[in-house]
Amino acid sequence: MTKTNSSRFSRVALAGLLVLLVAAAPVTAASIANEDVPQEAQVGTQVTATITLDELYQNPTLESWQLEGTTELTNVSWTVVYYDQTGSKVNQREFTGQQFSGAPVSADTGTSEVRVRITGTVPRVQQFSYDPPQEFLLMELTQTQEGGASNTLGTWTTHHFTERSDQARNAIDEAQAAIDDAEASGANPQEAQTDFDDAVAAYNDGSFDVAISLANRAVDKANAAQQSRQTRQTIIYAVAGLVVVGLIVGGFLYWRSQRQTYDRLG
Template sequence: MTKTNWSRFSKLALALVVLLSALAGQAGAVSVASDDVPDEAQVGSQVTASVTLEELYRSPQLESWTLAGQTDLEDVTWTVAYYDQTGARVDQQSFDGQNFSGAQIATADGTSEVEVTVTGIVPEVESFSYDPAQTFTIISLDQTREGGSSNDIDSWTVHHYTEESAAARDELDSAQAAIQRASGANTQQPQQTFNNAVEAFNGEEFNLATNLANEAETNANQARQSSQTTQLLIYAAGGLLVVALIVGGFLYWRSQQTSYDKLG
């Protein structure tokens, strides 16, 4: 085998190993049957989220494993409920704290589905962001196998906000919509004001962000109205020109007809 052929064979073999490893990882993965997670939550409020896992033993050799979870919620309580194939609950465990581990999943126990529920207080926002909106992890679940190897099952994030940031975001959304509606008009100034409002929001200056957003919306609406007025004037001028051409043409035709009559 030549050096070139050996190199190609090595690359093919390596690609095959990577593919088989990926497929093996997928074969042992846990499936998420359903989830009930809020889209957003106010800082300091109590929220609850739940996730149901199924297809717990995709690999024939995987008869048991350990479930672990993590959350950014505070004052946390976890509940892990185990269900058999009939949907009957066969066991339940509770854990406290932002992290838990030790929830044993085993075929010998008849477990077919697992429901994980977490309840806690929404944490403070570390860094505000308009786009993308700031989020926190409400649930993150991991599967740990015998021997210590583990893989992520899935994680869920939630947009969290304060009363002031929510009000400022509403104004920013309204201003952005006004600028989009004014498409075709000169929105350079409203857009710049909007950008300044976003910077103020990201800097937690929500009153300033609100004022700038209102200014951007007003300017965008004015630009849109000005553009519409200009268009109407152009249409009106065009209409008058057409009428003038028609009238002028008619008068010219009449004058020509009168000249022919006199000659006749």
């Protein structure tokens, strides 16, 4: 193969590779322009979240598609609002239930932005977890096409809690901070760490009273370890200071005695 043919072959191979990469890349028909989603919420309370989609037709051959949504919220209502390029509302659809489908998005209607708002009640916690914090599916939006092809546009989760679990988490957080402070001071709060680990285990088991008690005990032990470390340091510094003073006094007395001896000889 000549150098020219080799170069031509390389270009053809590269072009073929690019085609394969493009073909393998997921096709998306929208991007997330804005999201207003609660990061945490208490069980049994009502929450609202809003997701705004734009760049709805990134693929030139995909000028229409269907929007679907799912959630773990209960008592759910969805509102899908369509806007044109001027920001004017052109259409609105309402849905209820933990899933909805059949919300059309089409360039023919002049739609350039879609805003999805969900309102519902925060579900109960199935399994508590301190780290990572337990979460539930607040919302997932999916783009579907004719023929059954689908693509997830976005998934949003939220930490949910009960009043008692939140108190337990705060107590464990305080215990962790106390242990960190003790370790930073040079102390070894091993007993506090054991109580902390047990508090986390109790939290994960849903035993929040036990978790709070263990966490508070971990705080006390961590503070005691830090105080003990500081007391030892104070004693060490005091002893060192006394040694230094003793050396100074001893040196002075020795100098004075030597001086007095010199005077008598004179």
